[in-house]
Amino acid sequence: MYAWPASEVPALPGQGRDLRIHDTATGGLVTLDPGPVARIYVCGITPYDATHLGHAATYNAFDLVQRVWLDTKRQVHYVQNVTDVDDPLLERAERDNIDWVALAEKETALFREDMTALRMLPPRHYIGAVEAIPGIVPLVERLRDAGAAYELDGDIYFSVESDPNFGKVSNLDAAAMRLLSAERGGDPERAGKKNPLDPMLWMAARPGEPSWDGGSLGRGRPGWHIECVAIALDHLGMGFDVQGGGSDLAFPHHEMGASHAQVLTGEFPMAKAYVHAGMVALHGEKMSKSKGNLVFVSQLRHEGLDPAAIRLALLAHHYRADWEWTDQVLQDALARLDRWRAAVSRPDGPSAEALVEEIREALANDLDAPAALAAVDRWTAAQEESGGTDTGAPGVVSRAVDALLGVAL
Template sequence: MYAWPASEVPALPGSGRDLRIHDTSTDGRVTLEPGPVARIYVCGITPYDATHMGHAATYNAFDLVQRVWLDTKRQVQYVQNVTDVDDPLLERARRDGEDWVGLAERETALFREDMTALRMLPPQHYIGAVEAIPGIVPLVERLRDAGAAYELEGDVYFSVAADPRFGEVSRLDARAMRLLSAERGGDPDRPGKKNPLDPILWLAARPGEPSWDGGTLGRGRPGWHIECVAIALDHLGMGFDVQGGGSDLAFPHHEMGASHAQVLTGEHPFARAYVHAGMVGLNGEKMSKSKGNLVFVSTLRHEGVDPAAIRLALLAHHYRSDWEWTDAVLQEAVERLGRWRAAVSRPDGPPSDAVVDEIREALADDLDAPAALLAVDRWAALQESVGGTDEGAPGVVSRAVDALLGVAL
């Protein structure tokens, strides 16, 4: 599977700061100090509907992580999956009388268009669950043969008891885990499971549903968590720097994935930091496909909204915060974009060194994009009120906003 074209990231004078970021597994800040190549895995979409603001906010957060790393002169190895076969996709295809493959391909293509428009840096490896199946099957067989998985009516489940570190990612108690498991694709009430929290690794073939050769597992399709584990281990290995996604992935997805990988390899940790973005709401509820309360990136683009303004609307909120999308949020972003473009359009302006340093420091401090925006606001206000004599300043500020915030002025 291919990703989307990369926008050029301008080079800036000097060097960026190491990123200090909130790690869910420790509930505190950690300073990320990757080697020459920083490694990040971000969980991708299940392509049964268009990209909404919740998606965009999540991918914007991890785009900032990449940009901070690039500014420190590191390379970035970024991997993202596409869950192009799963229950929600199959259910939507049945509901609409549509072929599930065509639905997945269409929505994945639209996602690529949205990411390109928003200037999100693409992953080097963009892998679909279907294409990953040949690598998933041997992992499930290894877990089963090691006694860390068991069969139930042809399905194969992972035993969470096999990982003594289970629970370290989300830090939730058993009751909270069970409730979230039921809400987020698990089946805690299925009779015969050794533990209600045990997640599925391989789903035996069902009538009318797609299935693949699973070797000794029989025909079927993979569970959600093992999909990402197989892709991450294949392209990043253990101990990569950041596993990212929305806050609703901390449990069960990232918790289960960490346990799968740690039992498979005997190593710890799966990821050095687990980083989660907040939820975007609309009309008082989390924006989600299941609720249908969505604001789509593609709809705004087709209505003529500048993608740079959409991105500024996302950047105006700290990535870990839950916030509400409103017309006022978008209008404020449109007005900010206009002020910034007017400021950098002049031949000279106030000195740029301070504002570039402020943007860098803000982003290094747990991706504090709102503080970075305020730094540019202050520079633009000075440009409007008193001007300046630094002929290169507008160009430097424009390149810094592009390189570090992904906004083209």
């Protein structure tokens, strides 16, 4: 599967700072010190109802991670999946009387268009669950043969008790895990499971549903968590720098994936930092596909809204915060974009060297994009009030805002 084209990232004078970021597993800030190539895996969409602003906020956060690393003169090996076969996708296809493959392809194409418009840097590897199946089957077989998985009515389940480190990503108690498992795709009430939290690795073929040859597993399709594990291990290996996604993925998805990988490899941890973005609300409730209270990037674009304004609206909120999309959020972003563009179109301005360092420091400090925006606002205000004599400053500001914040002025 192909991703989307990369926008050029301007080179800046000097060098960025190492990233300090909040790690869900430890509950505090960690300073990441990748090698020459920083490795990151971000969980992708299930391709229906794409791309809503909750998606956009999540991928914006991890786009900033890439930009911070690139500014330190590192390369970035970024991997993202597409869950292009799953129960919610099949249910939506049935509801809308459309072939599930066609629905997945249509929504994935729309997602690519939105990511391109928002100047999100693409992954090096963009892998669909279906194309990953040949690599998933051997992993499930290995877990089963090692006694870490078991069969139940033809389905294969992972035993969470096989991982002594299970629970160290989300740090939730059993009751909270069981509740979230039921809400987020698990089946804790199914009779016959060794532990209610055990997740499915391989679902045996159901009548009327797609299935693939699973070798000794029989025909079926993969569970949600093992999909990402297979892709991440294949392209990044263990101990990669960041596992990212929305905060609703900490449990069960990232918890289960970590356990799968740790049992398979005997290594711990799967990722050096588990990083989670907050949720976006509309009319007082979290945007969700089940509630249908979604605002789509494509809808805003088709209404003529500049994608740079959408990006500024996202950047105005700290990536870990839960926040609400309102008309005022949009109006503030449009006004800021107008001010910034007017500022960099002038022939000169105050020196921009200190501003570049302020942006770098803000982003290195747990991706504090609101602080970075405030720094640019101050430079813009100073230029409006008293001008300046540095003829190169507007160009430096424009390049810095593009390279570090992904906003084209």
